[in-house]
Amino acid sequence: MLLSKFVNFLINTKPLYAVMKVLAKRALKSSAEERGVSWDGHAKRLMSDAELKQIKDEMENKSMVYPSYYLQPFHAYDEGNLNWLAACEVEPATYAMAIRTFKSETDLTPMEAQAKLRKNITSAIKDYFATHSLQSPTNIVDVGCSTGISTRWLVNEFPGAKVTATDLSPHFLAVAELEERRHEREGGTRRVHYMHDKAENSVLETSSVDLMSFQFVMHECPGDAITNLVKESARVVRPGGVLCIVDNNPQSKTIQNLPPALFTLMKSTEPWSDEYYAYDIEQCLRDLGFTEVVTVCTDHRHRAILGIRAQ
Numbered sequence: 001m002l003l004s005k006f007v008n009f010l011i012n013t014k015p016l017y018a019v020m021k022v023l024a025k026r027a028l029k030s031s032a033e034e035r036g037v038s039w040d041g042h043a044k045r046l047m048s049d050a051e052l053k054q055i056k057d058e059m060e061n062k063s064m065v066y067p068s069y070y071l072q073p074f075h076a077y078d079e080g081n082l083n084w085l086a087a088c089e090v091e092p093a094t095y096a097m098a099i100r101t102f103k104s105e106t107d108l109t110p111m112e113a114q115a116k117l118r119k120n121i122t123s124a125i126k127d128y129f130a131t132h133s134l135q136s137p138t139n140i141v142d143v144g145c146s147t148g149i150s151t152r153w154l155v156n157e158f159p160g161a162k163v164t165a166t167d168l169s170p171h172f173l174a175v176a177e178l179e180e181r182r183h184e185r186e187g188g189t190r191r192v193h194y195m196h197d198k199a200e201n202s203v204l205e206t207s208s209v210d211l212m213s214f215q216f217v218m219h220e221c222p223g224d225a226i227t228n229l230v231k232e233s234a235r236v237v238r239p240g241g242v243l244c245i246v247d248n249n250p251q252s253k254t255i256q257n258l259p260p261a262l263f264t265l266m267k268s269t270e271p272w273s274d275e276y277y278a279y280d281i282e283q284c285l286r287d288l289g290f291t292e293v294v295t296v297c298t299d300h301r302h303r304a305i306l307g308i309r310a311q
């Protein structure tokens, strides 16, 4: 707690924060590049793709009102998730996260590390459905889908299900949709319907979803926003349907014992992490109409919280 307060002081000291965010990004980037991720190559390729801007224009809800917590600098980008560089670098950053999670397994490629992380998540979901004798979901929503890595994994693991994916960043969604159009141009059938949508006030229909999945969204939100996201999920998930929230595990010894320097760098790019770590999401689910609430460790850093919408 003391360390956290000290870090807040550093972050609120503008010249120090400017240095910290550069160091934080450099650390993430080098952990990806050391394991063969072409960070700059990937970002440059996307940044120069003219179709991307056109797709954003098509998908963006121009009257979207963004919550103030979303308009903060995130992940060392001053405009948070609402900019092209963040959108074009998010995939290498997501691979860096997977590599860091399985740091000691140096034989894993970035792709294998990502697959392992996601497979653990979908296994937890499938086990939960099996334990509670629930039918496999046919209508899935991936909320906060970013550029679609979590979404495409859900598509692979639940073949035949209708998958919708939503995000508040039209830049991220444009990257996700670009990949979907590339897949279609190569003869594939459309796998995902992407939508520019605000999770706390969604256009999704009431009681329309069998499985609603939030992967690595909540740590980007303050406590009152987390409450609102769960409340809106209780509206959208059908009675008997499942809400799954995957994110950093506050009980993780790995996270609790992070070296102070690394903790400081991580925290400097995540404005709401203190509130996330202090928030009782399990209780929030129970309070807002979910039953059979359980928490599963999907690996040594992350957890999945699952609950069934009461009938």
Ligand SMILES: C[S@@+](CC[C@H](N)C(=O)[O-])C[C@H]1O[C@@H](n2cnc3c(N)ncnc32)[C@H](O)[C@@H]1O
Binding pocket: 070, 081, 094, 143, 144, 145, 146, 147, 149, 150, 166, 167, 168, 169, 172, 197, 198, 199, 200, 214, 215, 216, 217, 220, 221
């Ligand atoms: C760390 S990314 C997670 C990406 C992806 N689910 C994954 O597992 O790789 C968090 C995403 O949540 C989105 N997000 C945050 N708050 C949101 C909100 N209120 N409504 C919709 N999306 C939101 C952000 O734009 C960002 O793309």
